[in-house]
Amino acid sequence: xxxxxxxxxxxxxxxxxxxxxxxxxxxxxxxxxxxxxxxxxxxxxxxxxxxxxxxxxxxxxxxxxxxxxxxxxxxxxxxxxxxxxxxxxxxxxxxxxxxxxxxxxxxxxxxxxxxxxxxxxxxxxxxxxxxxxxxxxxxxxxxxxxxxxxxxxxxxxxxxxxxxxxxxxxxxxxxxxxxxxxxxxxxxxxxxxxxxxxxxxxxxxxxxxxxxxxxxxxxxxxxxxxxxxxxxxxxxxxxxxxxxxxxxxx
Amino acid sequence: xxxxxxxxxxxxxxxxxxxxxxxxxxxxxxxxxxxxxxxxxxxxxxxxxxxxxxxxxxxxxxxxxxxxxxxxxxxxxxxxxxxxxxxxxxxxxxxxxxxxxxxxxxxxxxxxxxxxxxxxxxxxxxxxxxxxxxxxxxxxxxxxxxxxxxxxxxxxxxxxxxxxxxxxxxxxxxxxxxxxxxxxxxxxxxxxxxxxxxxxxxxxxxxxxxxxxxxxxxxxxxxxxxxxxxxxxxxxxxxxxxxxxxxxxxxxxxxxxxxxxxxxxxxxxxxxxxxxxxxxxxxxxxxxxxxxxxxxxxxxxxxxxxxxxxxxxxxxxxxxxxxxxxxxxxxxxxxxxxxxxxxxxxxxxxxxxxxxxxxxxxxxxxxxxxxxxxxxxxxxxxxxxxxxxxxxxxxxxxxxxxxxxxxxxxxxxxxxxxxxxxxxxxxxxxxxxxxxxxxx
Numbered sequence: 001x002x003x004x005x006x007x008x009x010x011x012x013x014x015x016x017x018x019x020x021x022x023x024x025x026x027x028x029x030x031x032x033x034x035x036x037x038x039x040x041x042x043x044x045x046x047x048x049x050x051x052x053x054x055x056x057x058x059x060x061x062x063x064x065x066x067x068x069x070x071x072x073x074x075x076x077x078x079x080x081x082x083x084x085x086x087x088x089x090x091x092x093x094x095x096x097x098x099x100x101x102x103x104x105x106x107x108x109x110x111x112x113x114x115x116x117x118x119x120x121x122x123x124x125x126x127x128x129x130x131x132x133x134x135x136x137x138x139x140x141x142x143x144x145x146x147x148x149x150x151x152x153x154x155x156x157x158x159x160x161x162x163x164x165x166x167x168x169x170x171x172x173x174x175x176x177x178x179x180x181x182x183x184x185x186x187x188x189x190x191x192x193x194x195x196x197x198x199x200x201x202x203x204x205x206x207x208x209x210x211x212x213x214x215x216x217x218x219x220x221x222x223x224x225x226x227x228x229x230x231x232x233x234x235x236x237x238x239x240x241x242x243x244x245x246x247x248x249x250x
Numbered sequence: 251x252x253x254x255x256x257x258x259x260x261x262x263x264x265x266x267x268x269x270x271x272x273x274x275x276x277x278x279x280x281x282x283x284x285x286x287x288x289x290x291x292x293x294x295x296x297x298x299x300x301x302x303x304x305x306x307x308x309x310x311x312x313x314x315x316x317x318x319x320x321x322x323x324x325x326x327x328x329x330x331x332x333x334x335x336x337x338x339x340x341x342x343x344x345x346x347x348x349x350x351x352x353x354x355x356x357x358x359x360x361x362x363x364x365x366x367x368x369x370x371x372x373x374x375x376x377x378x379x380x381x382x383x384x385x386x387x388x389x390x391x392x393x394x395x396x397x398x399x400x401x402x403x404x405x406x407x408x409x410x411x412x413x414x415x416x417x418x419x420x421x422x423x424x425x426x427x428x429x430x431x432x433x434x435x436x437x438x439x440x441x442x443x444x445x446x447x448x449x450x451x452x453x454x455x456x457x458x459x460x461x462x463x464x465x466x467x468x469x470x471x472x473x474x475x476x477x478x479x480x481x482x483x484x485x486x487x488x489x490x491x492x493x494x495x496x497x498x499x500x501x502x503x504x505x506x507x508x509x510x511x512x513x514x515x516x517x518x519x520x521x522x523x524x525x526x527x528x529x530x531x532x533x534x535x536x537x538x539x540x541x542x543x544x545x546x547x548x549x550x551x552x553x554x555x556x557x558x559x560x561x562x563x564x565x566x567x568x569x570x571x572x573x574x575x576x577x578x579x580x581x582x583x584x585x586x587x588x589x590x591x592x593x594x595x596x597x598x599x600x601x602x603x604x605x606x607x608x609x610x611x612x613x614x615x616x617x618x619x620x621x622x623x624x625x626x627x628x629x630x631x632x633x634x635x636x637x638x639x640x641x642x643x644x645x646x647x648x649x650x651x652x653x654x655x656x657x658x659x660x661x662x663x664x665x666x667x668x669x670x671x672x673x674x675x676x677x678x679x680x681x682x683x684x685x686x687x688x689x690x
Contacts, residue, residue: 095659
């Protein structure tokens with residue numbers, strides 16, 4: 001059984017069909033890259049998997065470990081191990097990163113009938129994870145993403161991914177707005193989390209990220225469907241030929 | 251333009267209410283005369299109504315119609331109920347002074363724990379025993395607000411707190427106003443004088459005891475903050491849900507002083523908090539903040555007038571409102587910069603968070619700038635919770651309720667965090683969380 005199984009998914013936004021019969025299987029241990037032009041439905045797909053409101057599922061299903069993901073609340077999905085790294089992480093003034101992380105981690109643990117972390121346990125855990133990602137402690141004391149640079153926001157997403165230890169990570173354009181150095185830090189954070197139990201879906205426009213996070217499978221998405229799937233060499237091919245051929249085909 | 255409005259009928263009985271109360275109102279010498287003239291001032295306009303610009307959103311004439319008879323002196327049974335309620339809002343370390351139905355209750359107060367640096371007397375005692383000159387000052391008003399005039403006419407008791415030059419009072423002084431009665435009115439008036447370089451923190455809590463209902467409380471606090479002095483004044487009002495609370499603060503601040511003001515209203519059918527702050531000495535800093543937490547069909551109005559009379563002062567105001575159900579929150583903030591007040595730095599922001607489609611927020615920030623070379627600004631926003639923030643938190647594992655709760659707490663916290671004392675900040679935060687939990 002695949003970790004994630006998407007069958008003939010159809011999704012509408014305000015009377016427009018943006019995902020039009022999408023199939024995707026992702027097994028534990030695999031890294032899948034989804035590439036495609038703007039408006040191809042990549043971000044919509046990531047939002048629908050995470051459970052964002054405002055999308056109408058008009059057909060098909062999404063199974064996570066065989067369970068119907070579409071019937072779960074976003075927080076239930078998180079507790080089951082689904083993680084979405086946001087393209088645009090929001091700023092939450094007045095809620096410190098530390099308090100937010102602790103509340104989120106303990107909410108997930110509670111939902112899984114695990115004991116909540118005590119303050120010292122949590123502090124120990126957060127220090128380890130933040131240290132491995134080069135995130136200074138004072139960043140954790142600030143409001144969530146408030147005044148963070150683009151690179152810091154993305155690093156904060158990876159920090160959360162490392163802390164929550166999800167089994168499915170969807171990274172929506174985690175490379176956007178990053179300079180070379182920030183990209184390298186984020187990529188090494190992602191690579192450190194690759195494991196046989198964990199799957200990743202990396203959504204990106206550019207090959208650049210995939211030089212650092214080498215995928216097992218590359219999919220080309222266009223007009224709401226997956227048009228082609230192949231090995232990592234497809235990313236190179238796309239860079240040379242562009243997406244136009246797939247847009248015409250769709 | 252002078253507005254002439256017909257008086258509401260039931261209000262005509264106010265003359266009877268005053269006449270009936272007169273024998274019970276403390277004060278020797280000139281005091282009865284001062285009360286009578288304050289009452290005349292009140293009678294000219296009657297209850298504040300929407301024809302008065304400062305009261306346009308809170309039309310007491312329409313909302314409450316009449317002033318109820320003065321509360322009787324609390325009996326032993328009422329004091330027992332009052333004690334229970336007063337204890338529920340205790341501030342850590344504070345010296346508690348309890349007023350029950352408008353009368354100071356020394357038996358429920360911690361007079362023995364008062365520090366030597368502060369002198370506390372009841373208004374009744376002062377009005378009955380002081381020299382005529384002193385007494386006159388206590389009931390005279392610097393504003394023409396009719397609710398304050400009525401307060402001067404009818405005040406039954408209050409506290410007169412004095413901190414001499416250079417004295418610092420370490421423990422907060424908490425005045426707890428407890429209502430125990432049904433369908434009555436109470437009038438309290440307190441004075442606070444901080445000498446040069448003195449420090450004090452005053453907390454005022456308004457609560458209702460079990461079975462108290464339908465009452466009207468009218469409180470005024472008049473404070474004089476000396477040069478280089480520092481005052482924190484925190485007010486938390488949680489009147490019964492069918493009661494009326496009108497609180498006025500009239501504060502004059504000297505030079506190079508510091509005023510840290512905070513008001514939170516979290517219950518009461520009709521609440522009005524009005525602060526009149528005058529910066530009367532140069533180099534002074536005022537931080538005046540507040541929160542209205544409103545649900546059901548309650549109405550809370552916070553009106554602040556910050557008056558810069560001299561140069562080189564700074565004022566900051568941060569007001570937040572959370573409104574659910576059919577609640578209505580009003581914020582009016584006027585900043586006056588007088589011709590002499592060059593180099594004034596004044597700013598106010600007001601934000602309202604609407605949790606339901608029926609919730610209403612009225613905001614009226616106003617700048618009245620009569621001086622050159624000043625930095626003044628204001629901002630007002632209102633809106634619902636940002637769904638993208640709620641989703642972000644839910645995608646990280648928080649339930650919808652917990653996510654919203656965290657965001658509301660953070661929103662309210664923007665104002666509460668301005669309270670400089672950690673102890674008082676924690677007290678206010680706990681009261682705000684109590685309100686949030688009650689709505690779940």
